[in-house]
Amino acid sequence: MESVIVIGAGLAGSEAAWQLARRGIPVELREMKPQKMTPAHHTEYFGELVCSNSLRSDQMENAVGLLKEELRRCSSLIMSCADEHRVEAGGALAVDRHAFAQAITERIKSHPNITVVEGEVTEIPEAGNVILASGPLTSEALSEAISRLFPGSRYLNFFDAAAPLVTFESVDMDSAWFASRYDRGTPDYINCPLTEEEYDVFWRELIHAQEAEVHGFEDAGVFEGCMPVEVMARRGRDTLCYGPLKPVGLKDPKTGKEPFAVVQLRKDNAQGTIYNIVGFQTHLKWGEQKRVFSMIPALKNAEYVRYGVMHRNTFLDSPRLLDRYYRVRGQERLMFAGQITGVEGYVESTASGALAAIELARRLEGKEPVNFPRETAIGALALYISDQSVVNFQPMNINFGLIPQLGYRVKGKRNKNAEISKRALEALGKLDLEP
Numbered sequence: 001m002e003s004v005i006v007i008g009a010g011l012a013g014s015e016a017a018w019q020l021a022r023r024g025i026p027v028e029l030r031e032m033k034p035q036k037m038t039p040a041h042h043t044e045y046f047g048e049l050v051c052s053n054s055l056r057s058d059q060m061e062n063a064v065g066l067l068k069e070e071l072r073r074c075s076s077l078i079m080s081c082a083d084e085h086r087v088e089a090g091g092a093l094a095v096d097r098h099a100f101a102q103a104i105t106e107r108i109k110s111h112p113n114i115t116v117v118e119g120e121v122t123e124i125p126e127a128g129n130v131i132l133a134s135g136p137l138t139s140e141a142l143s144e145a146i147s148r149l150f151p152g153s154r155y156l157n158f159f160d161a162a163a164p165l166v167t168f169e170s171v172d173m174d175s176a177w178f179a180s181r182y183d184r185g186t187p188d189y190i191n192c193p194l195t196e197e198e199y200d201v202f203w204r205e206l207i208h209a210q211e212a213e214v215h216g217f218e219d220a221g222v223f224e225g226c227m228p229v230e231v232m233a234r235r236g237r238d239t240l241c242y243g244p245l246k247p248v249g250l251k252d253p254k255t256g257k258e259p260f261a262v263v264q265l266r267k268d269n270a271q272g273t274i275y276n277i278v279g280f281q282t283h284l285k286w287g288e289q290k291r292v293f294s295m296i297p298a299l300k301n302a303e304y305v306r307y308g309v310m311h312r313n314t315f316l317d318s319p320r321l322l323d324r325y326y327r328v329r330g331q332e333r334l335m336f337a338g339q340i341t342g343v344e345g346y347v348e349s350t351a352s353g354a355l356a357a358i359e360l361a362r363r364l365e366g367k368e369p370v371n372f373p374r375e376t377a378i379g380a381l382a383l384y385i386s387d388q389s390v391v392n393f394q395p396m397n398i399n400f401g402l403i404p405q406l407g408y409r410v411k412g413k414r415n416k417n418a419e420i421s422k423r424a425l426e427a428l429g430k431l432d433l434e435p
């Protein structure tokens with residue numbers, strides 16, 4: 001059987017390699033880590049999460065919950081490792097990032113059909129089937145090679161920021177408490193309250209704090225879903241209180257009331273020794289992060305194991321370049337997967353890797369492609385990415401707006417979404433997905 005080269009062992013590349021290998025196709029997986037690291041990757045492991053440890057909602061009334069379930073039903077490697085290494089996070093699927101990435105690496109490296117080749121890829125292989133999954137921080141040389149592939153087209157980009165991590169022992173638990181919003185489920189978050197006076201001081205310092213130099217960055221180029229906390233704060237005094245500092249459903253046991261604002265911390269590893277500050281992606285200078293965030297009473301002595309950082313995130317103008325299987329139009333031996341295609345997010349990147357690999361495997365087996373229909377989240381995302389009528393293409397999270405409506409009335413948004421998810425899983429069940 002002809003082998004496939006997969007470039008990049010991130011979420012998309014690892015998933016793609018796995019899907020091919022489990023269908024008996026030999027894979028050469030080329031990864032530059034640990035020889036060369038992107039500015040956001042820090043470990044030798046595959047499937048490394050560069051920012052939050054949350055894969056977002058795991059509920060079927062939420063489109064990303066549906067996307068996860070569809071991936072599980074496609075025997076996704078990433079989902080299986082995420083489920084194995086989950087840490088409690090209310091209705092979300094959060095993972096112990098190290099154990100998760102380690103598990104992916106072990107399963108990839110021990111698969112008999114996968115050969116891992118270490119080192120930076122600087123040119124696109126001239127022959128054979130290739131899946132390019134080198135991510136939003138593709139190395140410069142490969143990035144240039146990709147540009148040469150699409151003369152006249154340009155890379156698009158935006159900026160993506162990561163949130164800081166702090167140690168549990170440095171959080172002042174006398175000024176914080178464990179709870180989930182509305183006390184639903186288990187008390188998974190540490191809640192750090194602020195009074196109105198404390199919030200005003202914090203907010204004023206935050207909007208005037210010094211930012212780190214990021215070449216070419218302006219507020220306009222930030223993705224709404226991952227906006228730095230200081231950029232959001234500059235939109236108005238109350239904006240954060242409707243966003244990451246929303247106190248609704250969080251009653252402080254000391255007062256029995258909802259505080260003016262609440263900063264939430266989510267467990268980042270299974271031992272619960274590290275927490276991340278939810279929604280605090282930032283590009284403030286490191287000293288400024290420590291100074292300003294210490295105005296949150298529970299974080300006054302916080303010890304940072306990683307500060308927030310910001311990076312330029314590049315992606316292709318996919319509607320003009322790729323088809324519904326993430327293949328390059330007119331050069332079908334080349335496929336792209338992951339964030340570089342303009343899908344946005346960990347789970348979305350994984351989904352594109354799965355679809356690209358399933359299609360390629362079918363082609364190599366001489367079978368008809370599996371057409372994931374628009375009713376499924378995996379299909380809807382791919383159809384959006386390759387929709388030539390989309391003019392001003394921007395990174396896209398999965399959402400129910402991409403999936404056709406039901407055509408009949410269902411009362412209540414949650415019920416309606418649950419019904420759309422049910423229909424999606426039925427449609428997925430009709431596809432021939434098994435090797």
Ligand SMILES: Cc1cc2nc3c(=O)[nH]c(=O)nc-3n(C[C@H](O)[C@H](O)[C@H](O)COP(=O)(O)OP(=O)(O)OC[C@H]3O[C@@H](n4cnc5c(N)ncnc54)[C@H](O)[C@@H]3O)c2cc1C
Pocket residue numbers: 007008009010011012013030031032033037038040041047048049050051052053119120121122133134135136137138139142160161162226309310311312313337338339340344345346347349
């Ligand atoms: C700073 C930042 C923060 C983000 N935060 C979040 C978040 O909180 N939540 C979320 O859902 N999404 C987030 N994203 C978006 C996105 O989900 C992640 O970037 C995700 O990791 C993308 O998966 P991927 O497989 O496409 O790329 P990656 O996971 O980045 O994998 C690409 C792999 O390719 C390798 N590589 C690169 N160039 C080469 C080369 N030339 N040769 C060989 N190997 C190469 C890299 O080392 C890497 O291992 C963030 C992105 C950035 C940049």
